[in-house]
Amino acid sequence: MSYLKLENITKSFGKSQVLKEVSFAIEQNEIVALLGESGSGKTTLLRIIAGLEFANTGNVMVNEKVMQDASTFLKTEHRNIGVIFQDYALFPHLNVKQNIAYGLRDKNEALLNDFLSIFELTEHAKKRPHQLSGGQQQRVAIARSIIVNPDLLLLDEPFSSLDQSLKRKVRSEISTILRRQNIPSILVTHDPDDAMEMADKIAILQKGEIVQFDTPENIYKNPINEYVGDLTGGINVLEGRLVRPSDTKMVPTEKGSYKVVKCSFYKGDFFITLQATDNPKAFVNVIEKYRVEVGSLMDVE
Template identity: 40%
Template sequence: MSATIPAAPPSDLVLSGISKQYGASRAVDHLDLTVPAGTFFALLGPSGCGKTTTLRMVAGLEEPSTGSIRLGERDITGLRAYKRPVNTVFQNYALFPHLDIFENVAYGLRRRGVKDFKPKVDEMLDLVELGAFGKRRPAQLSGGQQQRVALARALINRPQVLLLDEPLGALDLKLRRQMQIELKRIQTEVGITFVHVTHDQEEAMTMADTIAVMNGGLIEQLGTPTELYDLPATTFVANFLGQSNLIRATIIGQTDDDLVLDVHGRKVTVPLPRCRVTEGDVWMGIRPEKVFLAPAGTEQSNGVNQLRGAVVTDVSYVGVSTQYLAKLPWDQELTIFEQNTGARDTLVVGDQVDLHWQPSHTFVLDAAQDALAGVDDPGGAG
């Protein structure tokens, strides 16, 4: 079916110089952000990074200390929450337990005095695949079904922007993954702007067209999931979005297309567009699944980067892949993921190995940044 939402013309959500101060603490720090109309946008970050505070300012539940919020040409900074063309879906769903599912979804239309609401409610229930559940009470539904009811209730009011505050946090892992796909399907079908707050990297990457990675009230990097994962701008993004091996190196030369790095006496090359800095000490980064392990001396370089003389120190079988730890001659351990295709024998602890990877899979960051930034940040709201 084809949903008829939205009624209002789509407009970009624009935050300009937004800050939120709580006493001496600044939760959000002069944030500039544009969320294009009709996109699925994620604010991703650890607990306390400012993502939920930002969402609450858009919703009208918090007042910015500085800055403005606009929807298209309309300034909504000073509008009360109920006057904004924005709806929010919370983690706890906030359904009315004494009303059946049909009446929960119809509630907003009834309050606005809409007379012919039944076709609209039926359409919303069909959209979230709960058309046969209208007479049930919330307590008779699963967590995932209750989440869909909350979505239908929010969408039926035809908001220009739907805000989702950790909406899948209360669900178990399997159901959460199913709902990630469902949320993306619903957003694509209705075509309105979704702004989704989460600390779950996989959740953001599965659903969002664009992700803003937040840290300390600031946006560390903005881009598509592929851009952020493949070419992180900071050590925080490199570590928070998946895992990264960061190795200390020094830039010692440059060609037309590449930088030449010295890595503890070994030379490696990195394409210039993948380098955030072009001189001095750096962090050379490689994602664990981009590294190929081979028994020592069995593979030639053939244009790939290579570090020889490593020893396997740990082997963990995790189903789709095997996770290796390999200690380099200077005692740094790297993490390597190898898919379990059956094409190669599994290595064992104590094996002498060489590490190979494509130059185009390398990224270079400023060594002034903390190599452990983003590694141990706990998940949660904030």
Template identity: 40%
Template sequence: MITVTNKNDTGGDVRLTGVSKTYGSFTAVHPLDLTVPQGSFFALLGASGCGKTTTLRMIAGLEDPTTGTVHLGDQDVSHLPPYKRPVNTVFQSYALFPHLDIFENVAFGLRRRGIKSVKKQVEEMLELVQLGEQARKKPHQLSGGQQQRVAVARALINHPKVLLLDEPLGALDLKLRRQMQLELKRIQTEVGITFIHVTHDQEEAMTMADSVAVMNGGRVEQLGAPADLYENPQTTFVANFLGTSNLIEAEVDTISGDDIVLRAGGGKLVLPGTRCSAPTTTGGKVLVGVRPEKISVVPVEDAGEIPVGRNRITGTIADSSFIGVSTQFVVDSPVCPDFEVYVQNIDRDPRLAPGAEVVLHWNPAHTFGLDATQDIDAGVETVEEEAA
């Protein structure tokens, strides 16, 4: 059970207590405790079928929990229909009314509640999403990103305590999606209400959210601030799903003060004890992890210039890819057949080419340790999964 709380104000918190969802013999969401603090931007992140959308739908009232309760602030809404909950949902499809102009799409919720004077509220909301000049256009005359902002404005004008976003940027191309990530974060900061965002896109979650719950198989694997999840993964799934990790099978050699000295591929690596979530006893197994961008690579003839105290691995460059901002190397080494290294393209060394013998080195403080009983490939997306 994982909980994040804000003790100062629970008026708009979203609290799930022991919430689960089963369909016959299939468990979509295992019992889970989760508190989303009022006014935060919270992301539920995971691959298809992990339970994130089912969790969101239980908050919205579109699915009934099999067990547990859903509270919005101090109100138990577990058995309330969606229209009686102080939430609004924005879907990937936007669901705008094609026959109404943008002004009337945004005004729809107010008019439905019998509010006659809507002009001021609608204009303010259109200004918030920077669409004031588009008020009299029809949805088909707007770009995908503009339609998305109309959907957000239409949801926010009802002053919900919580805005639920279900893969809202999935239909946009990459450049527009990145623009909308910043736009949604700006809107959330300005209105100050709780946003709960479901996505399978790691970059999207880490760009926008204050806190991220990484879900896998109907459970929360780890929850925390994006930087903490990335720098300090607690499971192989989180290490592989959030970006790329090099994971090395190693054995504990000695424990020296706050450091753990490990044997791997005939060499030794140092791991700070505070960055190891695995049990450590001499002779025990540990998975050692390091992110590709934390590593430096030099030709083997320059190894004497590497500062003392760095972790080192020797190997042969098997492949390299120039991707503009960086060059990505794949290095074949005794500790790992496909060791990945990302090097910024500042001063490119022409000697670093496939076939070159190299030494990889990094600060031991950037190393993390995981329980070796886990699947080393958990969370690694295959080409087939990405295409699905």
């Protein structure tokens, strides 16, 4: 039995149809990413799941409970779904511990202290949000959302305000915490790295439709069309096929001995620049799976 199930969701704003017959399901403890360009419909779909928007048609079920169908529409406050927006929406006048405890009816000190420890916020418990880093603020927002034990957690572009050096660390931390707490989650993002690193499955949205729903590996290796290939890291388009750069091999046209003058890593492969030993002005480039030391020699037959 699927934990979250969406069936034939459509949504229009005036004459503009934003979602077209969207259907997919996720299981308990899965993290699913909604990935697409701006205007693809991913945030609208998230808001429909949360009860912040009303779908024109379709059904939404969470944990075997109907959220919306032809005769039912539960308001957000009755759905037990946590939502984390881009700005985290922390209360500036409350400290970290008070922010996390905000939604609890019973201010269980032991539970609060456990969450402070889990999210590595114990030493920051008495700080106000403005005294925290972006990553720390995000951990507070997520702790506040999951301490009330939601049936589902929705994250809308949660890493967009973080710089690249912090993004990967926070993504890893949050993914670990969500899996430890056994909370199924949906991540909305336009960044393929967010989706590839965090999600068990990715739903690719294009102009309001899900064009591919699969594991990150399958989507990367077997994109269904050029849009998906470009969105998830770039492709080379050849006659009748989509090919990743990592699936190609560049070799020098001239045989002989070459000296390695540069070796750089990118997306799983090593891009190597070679200089001909008998002609210092002749350079070629090759792609290899393994690192080659600069200054070493390569024979090309």
